[in-house]
Amino acid sequence: MFSEFLQYLFTGITIGATYALIALGFTLIYNASHVINFAQGEFLMIGGMATVSLTAMGVPMLLAIVLAVVLAGVLGIALQRLAIAPAKNADVVTLIIITIGASIFIRGLAQLVWGKEYHVMPNFSSEEPIQIFGAVLNSQSLWVLGVGAVLVAVLVYFFTRTLTGKAILATSMNKDAARLVGIRTQVVLMLAFMVSALLGSVAGIVVAPITFTSYDIGIILGLKGFVAAAIGGLGSGMGAVVGGLALGVVEAMAAGYLSSDYKDAVAFSMILVVLFFMPRGLFGAKVVERV
Amino acid sequence: MMAQFSQFRLKGLVFLAIVVFALPLFISNPFHYGLATQIALIAGAVVGLNLLVGFAGQISLGHAGFFGIGAYFSAIMTSNYGWSAIPALVVGAIGVAIIAWTVGRPILRLKGHYLSMATLAVGFIIAIILNNERELTGGPDGMPMPAFDVFGWELSVFGQYSLFGMDISGDLAWYLFAGVILLAAVWLAQNLIDSPIGRALRSVHGSEVAASVVGVNTAKYKSLVFVISAVYASVMGALYGHFQGFITPSIASFDFSILLITMVVLGGMGSTIGVIIGAVVLELLPQVLADFQEMEMMLFGLILMLTMIFMPKGLLPTAANYLNKRRSKSAGGDA
Amino acid sequence: MFKDITRRASKFAAIAAAGLLAMNVQAAEPIRIGSFLAVTGPASFLGDPELKTLEMYVEKINEEGGVLGRQLELVHYDDAGNASKARNFASRLIRSDRVDIIVGGSTTGATMAAVPMVEQAGIPFISLAGAVVITDPVKKWVFKTPQTDRMAAERVLTDMKERGLTKVGLISGTGGFGSSGREQTLAAASAMGGIEIVADETYGGSDTDMTAQLTNIRGTDGVQTILNFGFGQGPAIVTRNYSQLGIELPFYQSHGVASDSFLELAGNSAEGLRLPASPLLVPDSLPADDPQKPVVEAYKTEYEARWNSKVSTFGAYAYDGLMLAVEAIEKAGSTDKAAVRDALESIQGHVGVTGTFNMSPEDHNGLEAESFRILEVQDGSWKLIN
Known part of the structure; x- marks a missing residue:
């Protein structure tokens, strides 16, 4: 009994950590620009696919990872500069459609360059799973959790201790005021997209050994990340982490105890329930609307 | 000013009617009729969605769910229980209205992206149910749907009909039927926009707080328009299913929801004729791009992205704006 | 202002109408083979090798002089596994491109969406999709080349019974393939008797972890063996979770993963698992007197030489479909649709890659469950069991 529960919990936390990392990417861009970036999942895909294809070309794993992350970062900047910045006065829904167009474009390009097959990435350390009280944990799950924790710590440090991080926060709170105190908001937005892309690609790389990777892996993971971010409360880093983990655990528990057919429906119902009682998610800021 | 507004809208309707009825003069291939029929039915759903997005300013990322329920309810009732098409369509639409009202009240309290998220969740739950209830819906492989019938008279793409003494093929008959339905959908939408409800809605779009301060019951109007747009989707879904003859859960999918909202935004939020153009463009584009094969997806994304970047207000409003500007410039030159 | 919009829009409408007109293609001299396949999207691992196969063999047949002295022309569209698109493209093939025969439909949903149109137009259609509903009940104009999922279920359950395994835990994908496979497995088990499905779990097509479902099945009383019905990357993840959980x-x-790319994805975890498959995966293990041996070997060699990628069972469905179409057209002596259909229905002993086809008015698939071979993964490659 207990071992089964533990097994569902491990499964849920691993998936949930992935969702949390994607949700953080959403949060970052949302904070800086109030845009929901539907191309977030594609950063994940770029991370995994570029690493796999570079290693297949004989590039050492570590270098391949660095190059893949850099590629994603460049893509993030390009997305902001070429697609978001020119349309800065557009409606929010227009910006959403632009990011959807961008994600279809990136996916189409990836399919053209890398093909449609799924690819395997080996586990970073041992292929042997770890046994705990009768439940097993994939060693790669520890990497996902570890890398996730480090990234969260780095982000917290970045936003509370560095000038750039504070500038991003300031811009998110009040763009005009930020500009008045000398923050170059366009640069800040570009930075936010870049950091978000880096985050997404790292997530894509650490989960690839568990999920495999392909040109279209970003669609569903990106969507789940958005769901996690909304549960947690858009714009809250803490919310993204909690929302991601909660979503993962609920999915796994629903598959284990309720019905595997309806586990996704359970997860989506959870959002409705959360939003019903807390219209701004679990940790969303209570903002007074300016008239 | 209001009268001018209505007159402008009437011209839009007349223009649309001319396009709809003139099209058969230019095309004769049944495949093209089929495509045009599909576009007209989807455009009808988009006109309904536009009421919600363009006039009340609320974003729905789950509208395909209502489209799907309409289609599946009609399919199940007509093929498994021997119902006639129209009662099935009407009861389905009432059911969708009840569902939309029930989920709409709590959902529409939400703001911005939370509202999108909640509609997305509702859409997903509907799609999951349609996919899983295999005994009822045929599951992911879909289910067949009989031809549309009115009092024993059947409208089938494979039939032969006569209209005003002319022999017309089933494809053309379906096309004309869909065209009339689209015109009716537009007419209803325009009446709604010009009604007091429409004015209240526009005030909600402008500033919800201001609207409620001056005594507009914003929650009521938002729910009402949500229900109306869901019913539009349900009716069009049922007709779409009858036309297709076979439906799968993909018509209730998130992808299709996204496509519907993209049609609204691309064509021009708030412009009834504009969103129809959006539907035409996004349905024809894949047919045109089919020749590019591997590049199709990339090109589709690129075109969508560039259009929205350079025409953030949508195709029709941008074009109208451009023409207006040019004309006022030339008028200024004359003076 | 309104006039401008009208002018502008009518111009646009005229352009759109002209575009539609331009799509009309005149009927030409060559024999036109139409196809709609899931070349992209979640079922692309079906459509991609199918399209490659059709392209290369149409080329090859043309180099060798064509059929009835006429060249073949392939007209194909990508339906991305979407039923509505499939219906549109079927309509386009029949009414606009005016093809002589259709070989396509990677997924059951796409195939079934096209069926009403095909039946009405009266054009021979060879589907490449698996579910039993396509040819049962028999539809006048519809044929198919893959074995049905019912046969796969029967073949697997028979093999289980022979090994004395009678309590089966079932896990399946919620996509069309897995969902229909699940239903057929349940039906086959109750029809055969002496074997029981004791657990029944599912997973979504893009799920990334199936540990919870497998844990549930393992915890079911008396379960002796586990069957996974699904395709895509999902079954590979199930296989890896299976071995991580240490399930013995x-x-x-199912045959949905009968390809070498599955072995690559699943790696060591696949060791010891069995599945029903076409002999294409084990050409060398076939006895020299097996009539399929030369066909299978030739297809494998030619495909791999041409595309520099591993051959897959799904591509073979397209190979069989094309060759059946060619044989029927030759037998009919023309591309007259009714004559080709009659010829298709009377094909006997056609040795294909998937099996030997014996069509009849009652059977538009023409294969036996025995055409599936049971394979086992041993040392990272397929081994023929029987």
């Missing part, structure tokens, strides 16, 4: 029960997969 004999494991079966």
Whole structure:
């Protein structure tokens, strides 16, 4: 009994950590620009696919990872500069459609360059799973959790201790005021997209050994990340982490105890329930609307 | 000013009617009729969605769910229980209205992206149910749907009909039927926009707080328009299913929801004729791009992205704006 | 202002109408073979090798002089596995491109969406999709080349019974393939008797972890073996979760993963699992007197030489479909649709890659369950069991 529960919990936390990392990417861009970036999942895909294809070309794993992350970062900047910045006065829904167009474009390009097959990435350390009280944990799950924790710590440090991080926060709170105190908001937005892309690609790389990777892996993971971010409360880093983990655990528990057919429906119902009682998610800021 | 507004809208309707009825003069291939029929039915759903997005300013990322329920309810009732098409369509639409009202009240309290998220969740739950209830819906492989019938008279793409003494093929008959339905959908939408409800809605779009301060019951109007747009989707879904003859859960999918909202935004939020153009463009584009094969997806994304970047207000409003500007410039030159 | 919009829009409408007109293609001299396949999207691992196969063999047949002295022309569209698109493209093939025969439909949903149109137009249609509903009940104009999922289920359950395994845990994908496979497995088990499905779990097509479902099945009383019905990357993840959980029960997969790319994805975890498959995966293990041996070997060699990628069972469905179409057209002596259909229905002893086809008015698939071979993964490659 207990071992089964533990097994569902491990499964849920691993998936949930992935969702949390994607949700953080959403949060970052949302904070800086109030845009929901539907191309977030594609950063994940770029991370995994570029690493796999570079290693297949004989590039050492570590270098391949660095190059893949850099590629994603460049893509993030390009997305902001070429697609978001020119349309800065557009409606929010227009910006959403632009990011959807961008994600279809990136996916189409990836399919053209890398093909449609799924690819395997080996586990970073041992292929042997770890046994705990009768439940097993994939060693790669520890990497996902570890890398996730480090990234969260780095982000917290970045936003509370560095000038750039504070500038991003300031811009998110009040763009005009930020500009008045000398923050170059366009640069800040570009930075936010870049950091978000880096985050997404790292997530894509650490989960690839568990999920495999392909040109279209970003669609569903990106969507789940958005769901996690909304549960947690858009714009809250803490919310993204909690929302991601909660979503993962609920999915796994629903598959284990309720019905595997309806586990996704359970997860989506959870959002409705959360939003019903807390219209701004679990940790969303209570903002007074300016008239 | 209001009268001018209505007159402008009437011209839009007349223009649309001319396009709809003139099209058969230019095309004769049944495949093209089929495509045009599909576009007209989807455009009808988009006109309904536009009421919600363009006039009340609320974003729905789950509208395909209502489209799907309409289609599946009609399919199940007509093929498994021997119902006639129209009662099935009407009861389905009432059911969708009840569902939309029930989920709409709590959902529409939400703001911005939370509202999108909640509609997305509702859409997903509907799609999951349609996919899983295999005994009822045929599951992911879909289910067949009989031809549309009115009092024993059947409208089938494979039939032969006569209209005003002319022999017309089933494809053309379906096309004309869909065209009339689209015109009716537009007419209803325009009446709604010009009604007091429409004015209240526009005030909600402008500033919800201001609207409620001056005594507009914003929650009521938002729910009402949500229900109306869901019913539009349900009716069009049922007709779409009858036309297709076979439906799968993909018509209730998130992808299709996204496509519907993209049609609204691309064509021009708030412009009834504009969103129809959006539907035409996004349905024809894949047919045109089919020749590019591997590049199709990339090109589709690129075109969508560039259009929205350079025409953030949508195709029709941008074009109208451009023409207006040019004309006022030339008028200024004359003076 | 309104006039401008009208002018502008009518111009646009005229352009759109002209575009539609331009799509009309005149009927030409060559024999036109139409196809709609899931070349992209989640079922692209079906449509991609199918399209490659059609392209290369149409080329090859043309180099060798064509059929009835006429060249073949392939007209194909990508339906991305979407039923509505499939219906549109079927309509386009029949009414606009005016093809002589259709070989396509990677997924059951796409095939079934096209069926009403095909039946009405009266054009021979060879589907490449698996579910039993396509040819049962028999539809006048519809044929198919893959074995049905019912046969796969029967073949697997028979093999289980022979090994004395009678309590089966079932896990399946919620996509069309897995969902229909699940239904057929349940039906086959109750029809055969002496074997029981004791657990029944599912997973979504893009799920990334199936540990919870497998844990549930393992915890079911008396379960002796596990069968996974699904395709895509999902079954590979199930296989890896299976071995991570250290489940020792004999494991079966469906023919949905019968390709070398599955072995690559699943790696060591696939060791010891069995599945029903076409002999294409084990050409060398076939006895020299097996009539399929030369056909299978030739297809494998030619495909791999041309595309520099591993051959897959799904591509073979397209190979068989094309060759059946060619044989029927030759037998009919023309591309007259009714004559070709009659010829298709009377094809006997056509040795294909998937099996030997014996069509009849009652059977538009023409294969036996025995055409599936049971394979086992041993040392990272396929081994023929029987």
